[in-house]
Every structure is written in C-alpha cells, then in structure tokens.
Amino acid sequence: MEERERLQAFEQTVLPHLDAAHNLARWLAGNDQDAQDVAQEACLRAFKFFGSFRGDNPRAWLLSIVRNTFYTWLRKNRPAAATVALDDEALEVADPGAAGEALQLRQGDAEAVRRAIAALPVEFREVIVLREMEAMSYKDIASLAEVPIGTVMSRLARARKLLHKQLAREYAAGGPS
Amino acid sequence: MNCDQAQPLIAAHADGELDTVRMLEMEVHLSTCPACSQAWRELQQLQQAVRQESLYHPAPNALRRRVLAELKAQTRPARERSFGSWFRLAPAVSGVAVLSLAVMLTVTMNRPSAHDQLVQELVSNHIRSLMANHTLDVVSTDQHTVKPWFNGRVDFAPPVKDLAAQGFPLIGGRLDYAHNRTVAALVFQRNKHFINVFIWPSSEASAAPTPDSVRQGFHLIHWSQDGMTYWAVSDLNETELLEFAWDFAG
Numbered sequence: 001m002e003e004r005e006r007l008q009a010f011e012q013t014v015l016p017h018l019d020a021a022h023n024l025a026r027w028l029a030g031n032d033q034d035a036q037d038v039a040q041e042a043c044l045r046a047f048k049f050f051g052s053f054r055g056d057n058p059r060a061w062l063l064s065i066v067r068n069t070f071y072t073w074l075r076k077n078r079p080a081a082a083t084v085a086l087d088d089e090a091l092e093v094a095d096p097g098a099a100g101e102a103l104q105l106r107q108g109d110a111e112a113v114r115r116a117i118a119a120l121p122v123e124f125r126e127v128i129v130l131r132e133m134e135a136m137s138y139k140d141i142a143s144l145a146e147v148p149i150g151t152v153m154s155r156l157a158r159a160r161k162l163l164h165k166q167l168a169r170e171y172a173a174g175g176p177s
Numbered sequence: 178m179n180c181d182q183a184q185p186l187i188a189a190h191a192d193g194e195l196d197t198v199r200m201l202e203m204e205v206h207l208s209t210c211p212a213c214s215q216a217w218r219e220l221q222q223l224q225q226a227v228r229q230e231s232l233y234h235p236a237p238n239a240l241r242r243r244v245l246a247e248l249k250a251q252t253r254p255a256r257e258r259s260f261g262s263w264f265r266l267a268p269a270v271s272g273v274a275v276l277s278l279a280v281m282l283t284v285t286m287n288r289p290s291a292h293d294q295l296v297q298e299l300v301s302n303h304i305r306s307l308m309a310n311h312t313l314d315v316v317s318t319d320q321h322t323v324k325p326w327f328n329g330r331v332d333f334a335p336p337v338k339d340l341a342a343q344g345f346p347l348i349g350g351r352l353d354y355a356h357n358r359t360v361a362a363l364v365f366q367r368n369k370h371f372i373n374v375f376i377w378p379s380s381e382a383s384a385a386p387t388p389d390s391v392r393q394g395f396h397l398i399h400w401s402q403d404g405m406t407y408w409a410v411s412d413l414n415e416t417e418l419l420e421f422a423w424d425f426a427g
Contacts, residue, residue, distance in 0.1 A: 003252040022236035
C-alpha cells in the first residue's frame, strides 16, 4: 500500500480511538505529560505495525499497544513500580456486603472517585478503566491484558471491593470536601 | 436460583456477561432477595460513579495535532516533491514532451528513492565501522573530550552526550560520510552491541525518534531537533534502540 493510503486508512480506522488511548494512558501513567508521551508513542508504534492489524476491533488493538508502551515506559522510568508483584493477600478486603454500608453517591463526588481509582494498583486500575470507561467485554480485556478471563473477573471484583471500601471510608470521614 | 448461586454472578450480570437464561433467573432472584438486590444496587452505583464523564480524559487537541504531524512527517516520501512539480508541468508541454516525460518518470520510479539510498548508506557506514577496526577517531567516554574534537573537523557542533547512566556509555566519535556530506558519528555501546549515531545539520522540522526501517538485521531510528537530523543504527533490538534514541533526544 502506498504510504499516503496507509496513513489515510490509519487515520480513519485507528485514530478515532485516540481519546480511548489517551484516557487509558492517563489513568495508567497518572499525569498529563507522561500520558501524552505514552499515547503518542503508542500511536506511532501502531502506525508502524498497522500493516499487521487484521482484527475487527481497532480500539482494542490500539489499547493493547498503549498498554505495552506504558509498561515499557514504566520499566524504564519507574523500575521499582514495575517490579512490585501483586500480593493477593495484602489486597484482600472485607466483603462490603457484609459490612452493610450503602454508598450514597452524591453529585460532586467525582474527585473522591478519582482519588480512589488512582489509588488502585495498576493491574486493577486497568481492568476498571477498560471495563467501566471503555465498556469492554471480559474476553476483550483478557486478550488485551494477556491474562485468562478468570483473572479479569477476579481483578475486577477486587478492584471494585477496594473502590467501595475507599469510598465508604471517604464518606464516613465526612464526605468529600 | 438461590443466593449462593446468584452472588458470584452479580458482577457478570452488571457487566452484561450472562447468557439470556441466567440473566432472567438472576432478575427473578433479585426481585425477591433483599440482600442480593442491595449488592446489585451498590455495584450499579459504583459503576455510575466510575463512569462519570468528568473522570474520562479525552485526548487534548495538542496531542492529536502532534500525532498527525508526526505521522505525516513519517510518510512523506522523499521523491514526492519532485513528482509533484513534474505533474504540474505536464499539461503545459506537447505530446512528444509528455512521452519523454513518461519515460523519465518510469526511470525515476525504478530508481531506489533518496530515502532508501540514505538508509543503505548509513547501514554500510555502520557495518564498515565495525569491520575495519576503525570505529573511532577519538576514543573517549568523556563528552567534554569528544565534543571539542569535532571543532574544525565539521562545520557544525554536534550535541554530544554520555548516556552511561541510562546504560548506553559513550565510547567515542569519528567523521563519516553520508547524504553527500561529512557527518559526525558518535558511538555508544550497550553490552556487546554498538550504536552509531549519525548527525548532520538539516532544515527538517523537529520529529520525535521513530523507528524508520530495518536493513540486514540492523534497526534505524530517525529523529530531528534543533536544526540537526539524527540517525541511530544498531543491531540492538528495536525497543532498546528506541529507548536509547529517546534518552539521547530528551
């Protein structure tokens, strides 16, 4: 394919998902500058490998490249953060149902929710972003994150418990400021 | 469906992952079970909270522009501009001239592009530098020795950096010839791999390091900044070479 046609096809197929790419990068990296660097690098890589894209889900494909770019970036820039293994025991939280506290979410709580998501371990944060913000299926998340579907489900469940617990704590402390 | 069966499926239900039969069973159960319907409501509230629009980070326009500019810079073929001017001329010339023009165009098209020639030239330079035991004219890991060495040898001042801290120690520099001119070559090492960075002044717009091509197993990464153009060539894998380029450019 001519380079110009390739670029045109890329602009029409992949670049419409730049928002999703940036959103994932932003939640993974945690700040604007790094997020933009990761998203841009991912787009350039995606273009380079566009010839090998065969699937019918360009958004999932681009997001998998964003994710890989992010982890490469993380290993390089924050080696300590990249080597932290997920300790399932340490993240075990009480069943919120048993605690019986209902979350009364109010308007203007976005800041508390943002803090709670940002505080999640990165493996949990990514499944929350992909599932809730991108409405991706378990199957697509599993192939994107290169883990079995069961792992996606258990990470999602733990992530939600942690979020619930964190938010319940914020509200118990008098609600978000 | 009882509570023991329903509870593990509440999340899958909220995520739209249940088949129709289970989904209907679940809805029946939720309508009769206060504990499960409470858990269901909490999960829905949590989902709504996370899905708030203000928590989504769409791409800033600046990023969109930068990505497009980078992609366009990458895809501009070297011969495009000369083609453009030929085609603009074409309607103005006579039939005979058009014919000879067509012959000329065919010849031009079959010739390797300027870009291909440059890539081949840089790879050859890289290979020659390894074979001839002539990698370096100035051997020094000190950027303050290597940089002044270029004074008077080339008509520009190539930026010289030591990236030992990033795992790419500078081992020296030399003069080389590419793109019809004398260029500066800096040599870095990563483990047993050598990296040649070829540098010369250019009017190219700034462009971030980008993998350009692979030739004979060597990766080429290209970038431009501050009026200089840079080509890194190495047998190092592309990821590490790109890391190197970003470290150098950064």
